[in-house]
Each structure stands twice: as structure tokens, then as C-alpha cells.
Amino acid sequence: MSRGTEARPSEARARLLSTATRIFYAEGIHSVGVDRIIAEAQVTRATLYRHFAGKEELVLAYLDQADRGIRAQTEAARASADSPAERVRAVSRSIAEGIRSPGFRGCAFLNAVAEYPDPAHPVHRAVLAHRQWFLETVTELLEQAGHTPADAAGRHLVMLRDGAMAAGCLFDPDLVCETFLQGVEGILQAHPAATPPRHTTA
Amino acid sequence: MSRGTEARPSEARARLLSTATRIFYAEGIHSVGVDRIIAEAQVTRATLYRHFAGKEELVLAYLDQADRGIRAQTEAARASADSPAERVRAVSRSIAEGIRSPGFRGCAFLNAVAEYPDPAHPVHRAVLAHRQWFLETVTELLEQAGHTPADAAGRHLVMLRDGAMAAGCLFDPDLVCETFLQGVEGILQAHPAATPPRHTTA
DNA sequence: TGAGTGCGAGACCGAACGTTCTCCCTCATG
DNA sequence: CATGAGGGAGAACGTTCGGTCTCGCACTCA
Numbered sequence: 438m439s440r441g442t443e444a445r446p447s448e449a450r451a452r453l454l455s456t457a458t459r460i461f462y463a464e465g466i467h468s469v470g471v472d473r474i475i476a477e478a479q480v481t482r483a484t485l486y487r488h489f490a491g492k493e494e495l496v497l498a499y500l501d502q503a504d505r506g507i508r509a510q511t512e513a514a515r516a517s518a519d520s521p522a523e524r525v526r527a528v529s530r531s532i533a534e535g536i537r538s539p540g541f542r543g544c545a546f547l548n549a550v551a552e553y554p555d556p557a558h559p560v561h562r563a564v565l566a567h568r569q570w571f572l573e574t575v576t577e578l579l580e581q582a583g584h585t586p587a588d589a590a591g592r593h594l595v596m597l598r599d600g601a602m603a604a605g606c607l608f609d610p611d612l613v614c615e616t617f618l619q620g621v622e623g624i625l626q627a628h629p630a631a632t633p634p635r636h637t638t639a
Numbered sequence: 640m641s642r643g644t645e646a647r648p649s650e651a652r653a654r655l656l657s658t659a660t661r662i663f664y665a666e667g668i669h670s671v672g673v674d675r676i677i678a679e680a681q682v683t684r685a686t687l688y689r690h691f692a693g694k695e696e697l698v699l700a701y702l703d704q705a706d707r708g709i710r711a712q713t714e715a716a717r718a719s720a721d722s723p724a725e726r727v728r729a730v731s732r733s734i735a736e737g738i739r740s741p742g743f744r745g746c747a748f749l750n751a752v753a754e755y756p757d758p759a760h761p762v763h764r765a766v767l768a769h770r771q772w773f774l775e776t777v778t779e780l781l782e783q784a785g786h787t788p789a790d791a792a793g794r795h796l797v798m799l800r801d802g803a804m805a806a807g808c809l810f811d812p813d814l815v816c817e818t819f820l821q822g823v824e825g826i827l828q829a830h831p832a833a834t835p836p837r838h839t840t841a
Numbered sequence: 842t843g844a845g846t847g848c849g850a851g852a853c854c855g856a857a858c859g860t861t862c863t864c865c866c867t868c869a870t871g
Numbered sequence: 872c873a874t875g876a877g878g879g880a881g882a883a884c885g886t887t888c889g890g891t892c893t894c895g896c897a898c899t900c901a
Contacts (some may be wrong), residue, residue: 450877467669470858481879494861499859540758547805551753551830552667554744554808561679568809588779592810592818599805600798603749607770608794623829651848672888683849684890746890 452478458499462545466496466552493559496549500563503545507567509544510535511574521582522625525594528578529621532598536605544602571595580623593624618634652690654680660701664747668698668754695761698751702765705747707771712737714777723784723809724827727796730780731823734800737814740806746804773797784827 456478467551469491475485489495514531518524535541538541542548553560576591584590601617658680662671673694677687691697702775718735720726725741737743748766778793786792803819 438682447877465669466665467752471860472857481699481881483862483880484878486860487878507778546748548753549749550809551745552670565809568806575836589818589821593822594816596802596818596822597798598802600800600802603801603805604770607767609695613798614796616798618792620795620798622677625783625827626689627825649847673890674887681849683851685850685892686848688890689847 447488449478449480449484453488453495454482454498454502454628457495461496462503462548463501463540463542467547470496489505496560497563500546500567501550504563504567504570509571511571515578521578525575525578525582525625526621528575529594529598529618532601533618536601536614536617537610541606541610543606546598547599547603568595571598579624582623585620590624590627594621597621597624640775642789649684651680651682652792653751655682655690655697656688656700656704659697661706663698663701664705664744664750665742668751673697689704690722698762699765702747702751702769706769706772710772717780723780727777727780727784727827730777731796731820734803735820737805738810738816738819742813743808746801747807749801749805758835770797773800781826792826792829796823799823799826 456472460474460477462630471482474495475482475549485495489498510531513539514527515524518527530608546567550561552565556565557559572591572595575594576587579590579594580587597617597620601613605613655676659676664674664680676697677684680737685779687697689698702711712733713730716729717726748769752763752766755766757763758767767786774793774797778789779798781792781796782789799819804813807815
């Protein structure tokens with residue numbers, strides 16, 4: 438009953454997916470073949486195609502797993518703070534932690550979309566969906582913090598995040614994180630829960 | 640005399656490089672083969688290998704051409720403005736123009752480095768060299784504008800540019816440009832020319 | 842006029858690509 | 872015990888990859 442007719446976890450499938458995740462993230466997608474993946478996952482070719490319709494589905498599963506991980510990490514950071522502004526800082530800090538962590542190789546989604554420029558491709562659309570979720574999430578956070586044009590602030594924060602993720606593996610990660618977190622502070626201070634409409638420093 | 644013993648422009652080579660540039664930028668590098676390129680350039684395989692040692696050299700030539708183009712565009716923008724702060728704005732506006740232009744597909748260098756994660760690879764190093772030049776250029780511009788921590792401001796501006804370039808082909812380009820240019824204004828106002836030195840528009 | 846050369850045309854190479862196939866073993870359930 | 876599904880092992884599929892090869896034409900310049 439416990440593992441009856443419904444989908445099994447399948448030890449082999451888990452090895453496959455975690456190996457694909459590791460290699461795709463570290464080396465890119467088009468440049469690694471299924472041979473590499475099945476070899477390092479210690480799985481045969483037939484097993485791969487028993488669990489995934491093809492390489493593309495493996496890529497989609499990789500991105501889906503990354504998406505779940507980031508959502509969970511973001512939710513944890515969000516829940517760790519009390520005030521709205523602190524929630525923005527906590528999410529930003531969790532991003533900075535990722536950039537600083539060893540093996541960081543940029544944003545899995547930005548890297549993937551660079552290899553799948555066709556907007557109609559499922560992989561490209563998965564990236565867009567993830568980004569849409571993130572934009573909405575941070576915009577909501579900033580809105581709760583009382584920022585008047587929450588849309589603009591959200592786009593600003595996402596843009597800063599994208600830049601930090603892109604540069605994090607090309608420059609000194611510590612400097613990138615410092616710049617990013619200072620930029621986040623700038624956003625938080627630039628749109629300060631206004632009583633009158635806009636206008637801040639001058 | 641005009642086309643003597645020195646290197647010729649070689650009509651075929653020019654077609655090869657412009658075709659490679661167009662296809663690599665629009666569709667990525669690993670996912671297009673030399674067959675595609677020689678077919679669309681209307682050149683035979685032998686001609687390709689007569690001018691380039693291999694695909695990798697073609698990729699390097701593509702990035703070199705992109706680098707020259709961006710440097711020229713930046714220099715033109717820089718020269719078009721009088722005050723230091725206006726030079727920063729002019730360079731930023733030229734970046735925004737690129738993002739808004741049809742066929743924009745992100746930063747050629749960020750896209751390329753996503754496919755060449757190995758820091759020792761010539762393509763990866765070409766990307767780092769280009770980025771180093773850009774960071775130094777904008778830092779110098781901001782320093783001339785009298786911004787006290789010019790390094791931090793330069794890194795901030797580069798981070799914003801990276802984010803804008805990454806998102807420019809994934810979101811509404813107009814909104815991306817608006818966010819980017821507002822962010823640049825924020826940088827210019829956040830590090831306000833210490834006490835005395837420059838200062839132009841007040 | 843004849844040597845040199847840039848280029849087109851296309852055959853060809855070995856390797857790697859993603860994918861499908863058969864065969865055999867294991868093991869839980871009828 | 873019989874059965875059938877899941878998985879390992881690996882041969883093999885056809886295609887495409889990047890790269891090399893020969894050959895012949897058209898052109899330029901000494």
C-alpha cells in the first residue's frame with residue numbers, strides 16, 4: 438500500500454536529478470551531454486529515458502527544483518523577520534549569502550535563458566514564470582513596507598538582484614554583496630513610506 | 640597598392656564574421672553549429688577555416704567586434720556631454736537605447752559567459768576583460784563627477800547595468816530602461832560630490 | 842604568360858549528440 | 872510458483888558536431 442500504484446520516489450531518479458542539477462548549474466546545459474549525466478549519476482541510459490521523456494524534460498525538472506529551492510529560501514527569510522522593511526532586508530541577505538557561498542555560478546535561470554533565447558521554448562517560459570513570481574514577491578514586500586510606488590521599487594530591487602547574481606561569479610563576491618546590500622538600503626531609504634506623495638532628498 | 644601584401648579585408652571573412660555575430664547573439668553559441676554559419680554566410684567550410692583557426696576563434700572575433708562597438712558607442716556618448724555628471728547620463732542613455740532597440744537579446748558578454756563558465760577559457764577571459772574596462776570607465780566618469788567613493792558608485796552603476804541588460808529581453812524594455820535611468824539618477828544623487836569640487840546643475 | 846592565391850564545391854573523418862533497442866536480473870504481489 | 876514491472880548493462884540507431892581534405896575556377900601581379 439505504501440508504495441502501490443502511485444509514483445515512487447525512485448532512488449535512481451533522484452540521483453539523476455541531483456546530478457543533472459549539479460552539472461547543468463556548474464557547466465551549462467547545451468555543453469553537457471546525457472552521457473556525462475548518466476555516467477556521474479551511475480545510471481544507465483534506459484533509466485534516464487524511463488523517468489524523463491528526454492533531455493529537455495530533465496532541464497525543466499532541474500529548473501523546477503531550483504525554483505522550489507529559491508521559493509523555500511525566500512519564504513524562510515521572509516518569515517524570519519518581523520517588520521516589513523526587515524523582511525526585505527532578510528530576503529536580500531539570503532540572496533547575498535547565496536552569492537557568497539562556494540560554487541556560486543550565477544542565477545540558474547539567467548544562465549539557462551541565455552541558452553534558450555526562444556520565448557516560446559518551455560525552458561524560456563519556465564524562467565519567465567520564476568522571474569514573474571520573484572518580481573511579484575518583492576513588490577508585495579515593498580508595498581507592505583509602505584513604499585509608495587511599490588512597482589518601481591520592486592523592479593529596482595529585481596534589477597539590482599539580477600546584476601548582483603550576474604556579477605557574483607565574475608567579480609569579488611564580497612564586494613558584489615556589499616554593493617548589492619547597500620543598493621537595497623538605498624531603495625528602502627529612497628521610497629520612504631511617504632505621507633505626502635513623492636520627493637525625498639531635495 | 641591599396642590591397643597589397645598586407646592583410647586584406649576579405650569580403651568572405653567579413654560576411655562570416657557578421658553572420659556569426661548575428662547568429663551567436665540571437666541564438667547563443669553552443670547551440671549553433673558551423674554549418675549554420677557557413678550556410679547563411681554563403682561561404683564554404685574551407686573558407687571558414689582559412690580565416691579562423693576554429694569555431695572558438697570565431698567566437699573570440701565575435702566578442703572582440705562587440706567589444707569594439709561598445710567602446711566606440713561609450714566613447715561617443717562620453718564625448719557628447721560637457722559636464723562629468725552629464726557624461727554619466729549620456730553613457731547610461733546610450734545603454735538604454737541599446738536595450739530598447741529591436742533585436743536586443745541581452746548583454747553579449749553576459750550571455751557568452753553563461754556558456755563558458757570555466758575562468759581559464761579564452762572566451763571567459765575576454766568577457767572579464769571587457770567588464771573590467773567598463774567598470775574602470777564608469778568609475779573614472781563618476782570620479783570626475785566628484786563622487787567620493789567612486790569605486791562603490793562605479794560598482795553600483797555596473798550592477799544596475801547588468802541587471803538592466805539581463806532583464807531587458809525578459810521584461811518590457813521601456814519599463815526596464817525607465818527603472819535603470821532612475822537608478823542612475825539615484826546613484827548620482829546618493830554620492831553627492833563631497834563639499835566643494837565639481838557640481839554642475841545644482 | 843604563368844605562378845600565386847582566394848574562394849567555391851563537396852567528399853570525408855572520428856567523435857559526440859540524443860534516442861531507442863534488446864537482454865537479463867531482482868523483487869513484490871497474484 | 873507465476874508474473875510483470877523497475878532497473879542495470881550495453882549495443883546500436885541516425886544525425887550532427889567541429890575539422891581536414893582535394894580539386895578546380897577566377898583573378899591579380901610580376
